[in-house]
Structure formats: structure tokens, C-alpha cells
Amino acid sequence: MISKSTIDNVFETARVEEVIGDFVNLKKSGSNLKGLSPFSDERTPSFMVSPVKQIWKDFSSGKGGNVVAFLMEHEHFNYPEAIRYLAKKYGIEIEETQQSDEQKQQANERESMYLVSEFASKYFQKVMHKTDPGKAIGLSYFKERGFRNEIIEKFDLGYCLDEWDGFTKEALAEGYKLEYLEKTGLSIVKGEKQFDRFKGRVMFPIKSMSGRVLGFGGRILTNNKKTAKYLNSPESEIYHKSKVLYGIYDAKQAIAKEDNCYLVEGYTDVIQFHQSGIENVVSSSGTALTPEQIRLINRLTKNITVLFDGDAAGQRASLRGIDLILEQGMNVKVCTFPEGEDPDSFAKNHSDEELKEFLEENSMDFIRYKASLLMEEAKSDPVKKAGLIRDMVTSISKIPDNIQQEIYLGECSRIMDISENVLYSTLAQLNAKAGKSSPQKSPKESFKVVKDEEVKPKQKVDEIYKFEKAIIRILLLYGKRDEEFEDLVLKENEHGELVLEPEKQEAKVFEKIFLDLQEDEVAFANKSFQDIYNHLITRLNSDEEFEVKNFINDLDPQLSSEVTDILMEEEQYVLHDWDRMDIFVKDKRDSISRLVSETILMMRRFLVSQKIEELKKNVKDTPEEDNSSTLQDVMDYLTLNKVLSNKLNRVM
Template sequence: MISKTTIDNVFETARVEEVIGDFVQLKRSGSNLKGLSPFTDERSPSFMVSPVKQIWKDFSSGKGGNVVAFLMEHEHFNYPEAIKYLAKKYGIEIEETQQSDEQKEQANERESMYLVSEYANEFFQKRMHETDEGQAIGLSYFKERGFTSETIKKFDLGYSPDDWEVFTKAALEDGYKLEFLEKTGLTIVKENKRFDRFKGRVMFPIHSMSGRVLGFGGRILSNTKKAAKYLNSPESDIYHKSKVLYGIYYAKQAIAKEDNCYLVEGYTDVIQFHQSGIENTVSSSGTALTPEQIRLINRLTKNITVLFDGDAAGTRASLRGIDLILEQGMNVKVCPFPEGEDPDSFARANSEDELREFLEENSYDFITYKASLLMDEAKNDPVKKAGLIRDMVNSISKIPDNIQREVYLQECSRIMDINEDVLYATLAQIENKDAKSSGKPQKKKMEVVKEEAAPKVKIDPLYELERKIISLLVLYGREEGEFHDMLLKQNDQGEMIYESEIQEAKVFEKIFLDLQEDEIEFTNEDFKKLFLLLIEKLNSEDEFGVEMIINDIEESQAMKLTDILMEEEQYELHDWDRHDIPVKTKDQGISQYVTQTILSLRRHLVGKKINELLEEMKEVESESDRTDKIQEIMSYTSLSTIISDRLGRVM
């Protein structure tokens, strides 16, 4: 168990904008920061971070909370894992009580797989640095590739001994279960035999965006034809190669800062670029590029530069991934290396300044590069040229933005010396063909489509009014104001008249006393708990801040509190007046707003009671009972009229 002191220290030190900034590209928006949602596939930002309030809200998925809640949602950490991640990031020493054997046993399966992977990572590093075999084979290989000691340490590079089960035996002796060694793919189990998957290979650990080891890539150093040159961990509950980019953990901050990501093919390409100072570089780890990998980059930048080897095979392979990048609405450039060179070899042979200069001068817009490349291939063959033009238009059809698509068509027309109308007609054919194959309605020229009105959201007035009460306590609880209460009294002539009485009080005192007086209880369980907690804290703490409680309450309550705190950042909701739900206006004082909200809640509850009595009256059989019900209804109706009158005066 992590001590309370450590947890408090973590919350005091961690900055939500810094932590989230490691995963999402954030841009300033007034006093807040905004970015694309990391939880949904969206094109325009709806993800907001408040540095002042130290919370975040994702309006597209409804998720929100504090810094720990983000890590739990995004990285699928449990609470202790999130605390440990933050402690490591901010250099906070963790005070932890010793876990019992029973607690260790209760660790979930995914966590067990992570622990096994972390153990393997440390094992491979130690074997490379601390054994003669590791130094002679593994370390010398990396040194020959030009990697410095700092780079080798940074990327956790290691070596798996050339022995059938030396790793497996060591892991079992240290208490790790064979079940999880097999599930992570580190150990292969066949009948009664077991052996190390990565026997005799140099090891490249593959990290998640938060730095956890998900799997490994291993390169064999012997010249045997029976074994694959590179071997990756198999798919598992923690490692999905289509959703992972090699180097993303080390590159994420540089990608966001440079607002560009260099995409290469192999592990050594990434490492060599990082060593050369070009840290905004990642790799698809030798697999075909996937939409999930592109979306991973999209959270950090809209710009990708694809780097590929200076040969025909490298060029073709990279061009295939471009359509996929365009489909995700990203801006893509391409940078080919000279014949016989790849990113690794070129970075080794040139200084950082020379490398940066080369990348700047040889990064072409995809349309310019692809057009010139294809035209070189077609030369004077009209049939081939027609096919290549269709290929170009097909790539342009993947772009979701209409304006960008039109600009590219115009550029394609200029480069290829072909009429724009022909390209537009070809684009329409491709789009209709794609629509037909996917079952979507085909596009028609100049077709006017009348959009159906969006379904109206059903509002629960009682829920919203209870939420307003919590909002008042959170935002204005300790503010003082003059509250004008209209008391109904009898004058000398025996008539009932209103008499104004001014009362000075703090907002939380006024709300608490009024709700107590009317014996009003919250119907929503989360709001009920929050109300009692807020009243307690406001009454006992001289300096109350919502951050004092948001870290200690249940997830459902924290979510509701986050919604309230980020309400100003959300789009303006309409039609509240029709539902008798007050919204604070700029010229309205807090006293007036509090009184209006409480009166609105009273009127709603009285109206609800009247409806209940009317329903009950349908079941009444005796005339005396019926008379009693009518009198009760009239009494509540009179009360409703009085409240409405008072509400009118306040408004």
C-alpha cells in the first residue's frame, strides 16, 4: 500500500497540464488548454484542461476528472499504478508498506503481465552489461551500430543469452509464474518443454506512451537461415502491435513541441535519429502502418513526414501508407534518402545540422512528390499515364477536408497538365464507386439535402436544480451576501402581506438553512453525498478549495464535480428558462441567483407534490377523503402561487 503522505505529495506536485501534455497536443484557449479527444476519433477539439482548477473534461466522451483519473482512463492504470507513474515523473520517493503474499496473489492478470515484461527488460539489460557473453556479443553489436552508452541506456537495449531457457529459469526462480511468461510470449511452452523465445538476440523493448514495457523486438546476430532476422513479441492483452509505435514514449514531447512527426521503418532508424538530436521520430516497427498508429500521432500533431529508404521497394512501401494518413485528415510530407541510404546510415554519416538541413530541403508535399515520381515512371506511355493520374486522384479522394481536396486537385492538374474538370469527374467516379461498395448513398451533383432536426434532449429539472445547488456551493460557497427574504405576515387589519427581511450570510449557510427549513433531501445519491461533504468542509475549513475533496471522493461524484467546474468551457445550453432552471447572468448578483435557485427548487417540488395528490385522488372512494385531498391540493396550489410570486419579485 502507498502511504497517504506520498499520495498527498503527488497531488500537490503533479500538474494536470504537464501530464496530459505528454499524451495530447494542447493549445492555449483563454485561461484553459484544448486539444483533440484521446478517447474518441474526432477532427475538432472538444478536450479541455484547466490549469487553474487542475482538472480536465472531454466533452465528446463525457469523461473528466483530475490527473489520476486521466491516467486511469487513458493508460488503463489502476489507482496505485497512476500514483507510482506520477511519483516517478516528478521524482517523488514512494513510501510503501510491504505487500502480503495474499495481496500479491490478488494482482490482476494484466498487471502480472506488465510485471513480467518489466522483469524481462531488466534481465536483458543486466545480461548485456554484466556478463562476458552479453558484452562480447550484444554490447559490441550496439557499439558497432554507433550507439553511445547514453543512448543504449535511454532505450533500455539488452541481450538475451544464447541458451534455451536461461531467462525462463531465472524468472521462475524469482517467483514469476509460467502462465504469464507464456502469455507475454517471453517463454514458448510446447508439451512438457519450455524455451526462451528471444534466445541469442539483441533486445529492443517496446514501450507504451506512458513508458510501460509492452513487448520486445529481438534481432538475431548469427547468420542462420532457419531463424527470422527480427522477431517480435506475439499479440497479448498488453501488446497490440497495430496500436503501438516504437519510440513514442521518448518522442511524444518533441513531436508536440516541433508540431511534426518523422515516421521511419525500423528500431535502429529511430534510435539513430534520437541520438542525432531529431527526437520527434517514431517507427511502425516493421509492420504495415495502421489507422490506430496514425491516430496516436494525431493526438500530438497534425503533421507527419514519412522517411524512406532510397530504393524502389522503400519508396513503394511508404507510398502505400500515405493514403491511410490522408484518410485520417493529417498533413503528410515525404522525404526520400539517396540511393543506398536509409535513415540509420544517413544519420550516422552526417552531423545534426547536416541532417536537419537535408530533411528541410528534401521534404516534399506528397502530391508534388508522388506526381513527379509517377510521371517519371509513365514517361511517354499515355495508357500508363492515365492509370497513374487515377492513382493520384484516388489518394486525393481520401482527404476528408473539401477545401484541401480541391487545392490538391488544382495542383495535380497543374503538375500533370490535365484539365481540372477531368480530375473532378474522376474524383466523383471514385467516390461513388467507394460509396457503392460500402453501401452508402452515392453523391449527386448539386443535391440539396434537408437535414433532420436533431432530437431534443430530455431534461430532468429536479436533477438540474440539485446540480445547481452543488454548483453554487462549489463556486460561491464562502461568498457573503445580503439575502432579501419575503416573509408572509398578518397586518393589523388581519390581512396577509409580504414583509421584507434582510439577512447577511455566507452562500453555504443560506442554502443549508433554507433546505433544512423545508426538509428538502436530494434525490440523486451522488449529489446527496456531495452536499453533506461540501457543507462539512465549508463549515470547518477557513480556506476551502475543491481540490481538497476531488481527489478523495468516489469516481461518479468526481465526474459530476468536474462537469460543474468545467461548465463554462462547454457550449452554451439552450432553453433552460422553459424548464424553470435558473442560469446566472453577468448582471445578476450571487444573492439573487441563490434565492432564485432555491425558490425554483421549492416550486418544482410543490408542483411535483400537487401532481402526486391528483394521481392519488383518482383512487379515493369516500367523499370525506376526497374533500381532504382537495383541501390539501388547494393548500399546495396556494403555496405554489406564493413561491411563484416571490420568484417573480426576485427575477
């Protein structure tokens, strides 16, 4: 594990505007910076960065947080990966917490394998670009495929010399251990001899979501029928082919932004699509699609479009993959290329616009695709048609969501011209075998119009939520400020009447709020706000120099996101330049003490009003002879409510 001192150092050093500036074009907007959202397509900037508070907020998607949260959202890093990225960017040495000898050995082994793989990738690139055989064989192959230099460099494509041990010798000379060359599968060791696994092949590095080289795919360039055309790295501590997708590192941002992932079969399909301007594409690298690979895509989007070439037999075999995707609760579309074409050749032989247009026009829902593919086989054979329908219902049964199941059953009924009741019955049989429940209502019952009296009333605005949120915001922004507060105290005048008289006192904002809420014995209704409030009071009381950015960094991600939302809420006004339209947003710094008093008094009055309503209900529900004490309580609270209203009017 990364030590806390390293994490603290990273947070202290990293600047949110610098890190985000590497990914988003930011422009000055008052004390903040703004830009177009990296999470959605938009023309008007709704993305705000606060250098002072060291936080960001995307108003189009609702996302926000600190610098680590941005990397986790945008780059899809996990927390340690984000910390390591920042440490590398700012030249911070990473200290690990105390580990057992076994843990250290395992960590060192994995890291050594990563280092060997990174070296191999750079070596293969150098060979292809700097040696005569590399240029003549490797580079010319990629050029013949139509790949431009920038695309070749983007995917770190390379070439392994057609020599028995050229790479192995170089790696050993550079100090890399044979043990790790063998464990990564880059070298084959037989007794005293060592051989290069990828001898004479063009190389495709396979990267993780965070960009580390896990393994390689190598394509041979000769027509040797005894040798596999494509060869992948063997399974290792760092490379598990069933859990990896080729191109995921270069595609992840585009997949999240487009909210769709194109799934192809080969390395060159991915690269050719990128060259055509379509970057939300990954490949299963010639292996059968696995649940782990699907879940990798599921981190980025719920939508997958599977691309098939014109080979009907291959399409039929690939239908199992569609059922796997449905099982993961994802939405599936299918696009088939003309006979004799695959994604690579089609993209190469058509313009970027033609490719995009083809994908848009020919991507169809999986149920229509399956029907069109299998109907050709069934034709007019009733037995085959029955088998086809059962096959389609089997796919629908994989969908975990009952509503989606109903919709697809309706579509299947329409396409296949068969009663929905029969399909429901078939689905129920399949689900019973699998131990799953089926949609209970018949199709007609599902779409009954709800009667007017059954419509639930609209939910009222949660007033207490607004007050609690306002208190958190005040504490975050002004908690440490010294202010003069004017309390209105009830006193008896010379005529024996109770009147409000002002009493002034100096206090820090957080002390005033804390004491007032303690006096009223108020606990926050919202669990997240209560947690944030407890953390805040502790930190404001103990930290001589309270800084919001440090406070946010120490919270767990959920609370950190809540705090960011609260802090950046008013920054949204700046995005729209309301001042230029003569709409001025009140600056609360003009009168902090008044703001605190207003908020606390309004919250008190609301809680008292709630109590009065509760007591009135009790009066109705209890016998009249038992109501005397409750009625007295109501009268007392009504008096208190009047006093609070008077105080509030005086303050406002």
C-alpha cells in the first residue's frame, strides 16, 4: 500500500487546474477557470475548476470532486492508480507501507514483469524505426495496411527481428533478469538456450486501462502454414487474456463520452477505426468474449455495438457473446458489414464520413438482428422456426431487468408473428429451469392506464435539507471567521411586557452555529450532512489553519462529492455571465453574521412548526380528557413560533 505521507505529499503538491488542464482547455472566469465538459458533448461551457478550493464541478453531468476524483472519472483509474499518476507527474517518490516479505516479493515480481514488458515495447518500436530490417519488413507492413505514422506511434506498434535471440540478448545486456523474461513469455528458456517467442513478428502491445503494458500480440509475416498467424503472450501474473481488451486504454475516454463501445475481433480493426476518427472501439483479440471483458466495458458505458464481418458462419458462432452481454444487464446492438468485408477493410476502403454513416444506419437491436440471421435458416420450416423463437426467448431470458424483458418479448412477438402469451409461457419455463422469477403481469395488464386517484401527489420540497445544506456551506466557506453576532433576547420592559432586546457578542462562525444547534438539541436529518458536519466541527476546532482542499482530500469519495456539490453550486451563476445581463447574485460575504442568524432562525422556526403540526395530530388522535398537557404544549410552541418570527423579521 502507498504510505499516508506519500498521499499527503501528492495532495499538497498537485494542482487541480494543472492536472485538468492536461485534458481540458480551461479559460479564466473571475477567480475560477471554465471549459467544455469532458464528460458530455456541449457547446456552452458547464465545467468549472476552482484553483482556490482545489476542486472541480461538471454541471452537465453532475460529477465533481478533487484532483484524484477527476482522474478516477476521466481516466477511469482506481484510487492507487490516480495517486501513482500524480506522483509521477510531480516527481514524488512513492513510499510503501510496511509489507511482509512474501508481499514484498510478490509486489517486486509484478513490478519487475511490468518493467520488462515496458522495455520490450520500447525495444520493438526502436527496432522497427531505427534498423534496416525493421523498416523494410515491419514498418513497410504497417504502411501497406494504410496506417499513418501518428497512428503507428499512438499504438506503439513494433517489430521483433527474425533472429533466434536478438531481443533476449539485448534485454539481458540491459540488466533484465531471465526469470522475468520467461515469466512474461517474451523469452522461451530450454535448458541452457533462450529464444525470442515473437521472432520475426510485427508487435501489438496490449495495455491495461491505466496504460501499462501487460503483454503482446504478434503477427507473422510469412506464409508458413505450420506457424500460427497470430501469437499472444502466455498467461502470467500480469496478463490474463480473458480480463483484457485490446485498445481499452486509448478508447476509454471516447467510450465514456460517446456512451457506446464498438466491439471488434482484431487488432487492425481497432487501429483502422482510430485512423478513421472512431475511437470508442476495442477488440477481444481473437479470443471468445468473456464476462470479465464485458464488465471492463460496463465501467465505461451500458451500450455495446458488436461489429461482425460478412461471414455468416462466424456471425452464428458469435451469438453466444451477445447472450453474455445481455446477462451483464447491458444494451446490445449489432452491425454487420457486407460479405467479404470486415471492419478493417471497410474503414480502409471508405471515407470517414461513409464509415460513420454506415454504422449509424446499419446498427440494429440484437432481437431484430438475431431474427434476420436465423430466419434465413428456418425459412418455411415450422420446426426450425419454433427452434428459432425458443432461441430468441432464451436470449431475452438472460436480461436481468423485467421491464426490458417485457419490451423485447413484445418486439419478438411482432417480428415473429406469434402471440405474446406463448412467449411469456416459454420465458416462464426457461426462468423456472434457471431458478429465476418471470414478469408476473400479462402484456395487457402491464399497459393499463393508471386512474387519477392512484397518482401519487408531487413530493414537497425538503425544507430541512435546504437548511442543513446552507449550514454546511457556511461552515465550509466562513467557519473560521470572527464575526460580531447580535442575539435578540426576550426581556421584560418597565411596563411588564416581554420585548426583544439586542445583545452583541463576538465569536467564530463555527462556534456560533455549534452552540446554537447544541442549545436546540438539533441533529441533522440527512446522514451525509450529519457526517460532514461532525468532520467539519472537529477540523475547525482543531486546525489552526483550516483549508477546504485538505478537508475534502481527507473525506471518503461520497462525502467529498457532496462537499464539492455544495461549494460549486453558486459558481454555476458565473458560467452564464449573469452580471452582463444585469442579474446580480448576492455575495454572502457582505454580511456573514446576518446570514448565520437568518439560517439558524429559519431552521428553528421550521422545526417548531413541524412540532406544532405533530402535537395537533396527537390532540385529534387522543381522548379529549387526556389533551390538556398536549394543548398547553401547542400553546407554548405557538408562542415560541411567534417570537422566532419576530426575531427573524428584525434580523432580515
